[in-house]
Amino acid sequence: MFSSHQLFFFFFLIFFSVIHISTSVNTCPISCHATGLGPVIRFPFRRNDQPFPCGYPGFELSCNNRSQTILNLPKLGNFTVQNINYKSQTIWINDPDYCLPKRFRSFSLSDTPFSVENLMEFTFYNCSSVGNTVTDVPGSRMVSCMSGDKFTVVAVPTYWSNVSGQGIPGSCSVIDTVVIPFFWPSWSGLEQGVPLKWDDPDCMSCEERGGTCGFENDNTPIWSVGCANLPGSGLPRSAKYGIVIGVAIPGLLSFIGIACYLCGRVRNYYHRRSRHSGTEFMSTIMPQSMIILIGLDTSTIESYPKTLLGESGRLPKPSDNTCSICLCEYQPKEILRTIPECNHYFHVSCIDEWLRLNATCPMCRNSPEGSAAVTPSTSTSSSSSSLL
Template structure:
């Protein structure tokens, strides 16, 4: 199989090399639609004597023609007029002020095509946080450089810059450019016209039906005429056809083989899923066809998010019932994630666990239909960069933490089988209209009997930063329900971190791991109120921090069960005791409210089983 792939890649590169060379030599970058390329211009893939120095064009991956000017300014070519000796250039982003910064054409053969040298102007660009209202001087608004919170203006240097408001910031200068390039023409592309002269003209060669080029190895840059090589072009075409045929034959064989093997494997996966759904029928799930899924999501119009296993869209079963539909990736896994979700959620009925409404297993297309939760995930509200986090006060954060703990406790003790989630994190905690939490995404879950104290795992599963140490290395203990307890502890500490108002430093050691930092604050009996918002409740913050530290003890035996964690959340903060220090500290931590702390990415050496 590897040899076949290597042969196919070799064929592909050989074919592309010939076809690109043929296309570039005859028709430029994109055949009949692009500008014809002839002397004084040449493509970068052609010999140097085919064009004049400084007139080099190149082709993009999309077959667009590009001219590179001094100072590495690259512009796209719209048209070349060889009679008038004018080339028309444009910027796909329609923002010449960004590209022409510091452009100097004095050392090139190109010049701005203007009626008079007085039509060239010098501009200085300034950035202002609020629009300029004084109209005593001329300025131009540069929309393509402006943003939602600031405006960029181009000021004519011949006007008095002393009249400008002092609140602006100078960006850079644009020297000797046409004023038309700063016009705001909306969606219409502005075109930059450059002319050239003082170089040899090859019209006499074209009049004879020949092509023009520089004499090879000539130091005086003299031109010569040479006949068009029609035979060479024809032979290249024939050779390209032979290569194309020799490439397509093994490619077709390889494609048929891959199609056969993929179809065989996919049918095995489909049979596995159908057998599972046949056994699962007693739970009476609603099964939808793929056509139903497209109708429910209105042809996948509103996308809610995307993850490693699939994309989630908003759907509607009726005017009153909205749902979230996860379309699983076709190329991912062998159906295990689909079976995990359906099998796990089918036996769960709890207020703090998301409800599975239905499913779709239509051939190789698979989808899961959940209840729709309008307030997105907890991650959106505890992120320090999200302004919506201010909606959740400390009382609500405590209620959310308690709801998550009750949901995990139900998974561990409330079902016929014990369910280990293995991916507890803020992103997988969804919030309903009243900000009640619901645990979601059971693609990595494992089921085991309640009397089973440990589970067997061949590979680590979960999200980095939330994975318990024993999942990486059995040196810390066996994998059990305490792995979810560890992830829950990290989640609690992230809730505290998301509402903090400062950071820490450690002398001569840089940034510090956040759980270790919060442990040192509590151990040294620092006042935690200075690290939370003014309206925060320091008791709740301290309570969540202490419980979180209990849950992230390195050894599973030192962590509480989820039942104990629920009781700690329901109890009084004054009755909580500090856990043992699980961190190996290099020295005392100096608290500093102005330096950011390190996120939850504590490194753990992976020890083979």
Template sequence: MPLMMSTRKLPLIETREPFILSTAAAEPCSIARCGKNKVPIRFPFRQQGKQPENCGYRGFDLRCGSQDTIYLDLPYSGEFYVRDINHLDQQISLYDPGDCLPKRLLGLNLPGSPFVPVFIQNYTFLNCPTQVTTSRFNAIDCLTNSTNSVLATSSARLANRIASSSCRIITVLSIPVPWQAKDDEEFTAALDADIQLTWNAPRCGDCKEQGGEKVRVSKFSGSSLCITLPAISEAIGIAVFAYCQDRCNRARRNPYPMQVDDSTAEVLPQPVIVVTGLDESTIESYEKIVLAECQRIPGPNHSTCPICLSEYLSKDTIRCIPECRHCFHAECIDEWLWMNSMCPMSRKSPLEEDASSRNDPV
């Protein structure tokens, strides 16, 4: 006896609530502000303590300070005020809370943060007698005292000419600048313009004005989902078949495939903090001296610490690098050597010196 198919219709299930397709439940990320400050805090930035972590990227955390200011903490470089954020061009403007940006530039260390300079240029910092430079060059006011003036110039020709007289070169650094000076411009700069930085990831010029989110949420009704899922499955099946067919054809044409260079593969924006300095035991092994009254600094040194540009005083503790005998305030050079293995004056690395001495024949 043949089986009879039932003709009774099953009732339709009505879906009143929209179906949410997402990888994680996430609340909308609204724009935050620090009091009356007009700078909006939105993706990829987020306000610490107010916005959830999914509203921003690692390294883009901002916090509100007194008088409606916005702080950004850069690893190894400390906190800076935020002047402006241009989300379309992906640029952020920073300035120094202590109102001495040139001093912060001398110790700026961006590796470990997601930010890079918009423009970068070499500047030579010089220390000159104040009476010599007052009428001829623009000194950096916050680093200048009654006896010594600090100058900065992007012209190597001008720096060498000044250094050949009564001035001495402190250091040459590549620092972020708002625009690049011409090579033939021979003048000294105040370096008090805001630091202009940008970020390469995430690319978010088209993020929503409402703040953007790391989790994209799409809404479908129940009936739309029934139509969409089979179409998606069919598309995936076609794509997989085409991919396998292409791989088989490639294998037949070239039975000895070359190794693929994955050096250009896209990497997720996970900033990696790399410390390239010396270990604590090596730093502590360097000689420390407590200065006495009228004591002369040993080695090829002057009366000013090249890192903080402050004069040495009695009872100051200094530390000297044995390879080149350059001395600095102990707290200044200790922090420097934690991040850099080379002397800030001679640009020689104690690690290289040790390696060369081990390789020399006896």
């Protein structure tokens, strides 16, 4: 059965589990800035110091010493995160030095969960700024962060630079031809960055309904994503857990108490039953020849000789100077009684009371003459005779 310490430990463990569930769910949304500025990091993203169930694999973010949110893209390096739109599943990234064209000269999103909607091939030119109007080239875009005092870097769509009559000045030399996101050449403002999209995990429907997207089971090896805490769908999961456990614990304690009570009743019943059966068994196997002795009658006891001690207090047996029943020494003028068969002395009051209950000498355990002996066979025959 459960002890009180075990029950207390069981209750404490369940209570701690409920608190842990509520805490782990509420601490996943986080920000790199102490005041909460900047994009909120939540599923499928997680900060690299958060527990694994907070985010989906490949969506790890970090914080730099300027409290900026950082996304690391393999083959491209670190980018600052300016905004995350969870409903459209779009993340806006930028170069920490605000020079995206330079970073996109080796643009590749392989080994990442992200993609771009449109890509375009551009050719970068290094042109001398003396006597040239490079920006007059149709479709060209000046890259100021890559330009210097005596040269200008421009990017021109490759297909446009190959159109007849749209040549590039001879003072311009090709730097590189790369494929970059189509959004960037619109030059709506490099400070806005470039949007990247993700398709898996798909949380758009959950976000649009105002729910919380996350793993259905933190311990499952399959990345199963579900939607929880939908408006109007009832209590949050942690609250439901608390209610269920709050009802289950008193019910369990009541069940254990009733079980202990019933077990005690059953145990007492079988204990009495076994004791009664043992008594019957002993009476059944008792040898028929066993003699049961009972005490002596008053006349027999009175027939035993008495002795009055004199002033000297001497006895026929000097060693018998103490009553073996009350363990007191004999005093002058006391009356003693002797059992004739063994000549042992005792106080009269002590030995008379003893012999009424026992038919044996307290010292040698011999049975004096005149004691009554009853055997089971005698009792049985007497009963049979009376019945006749």
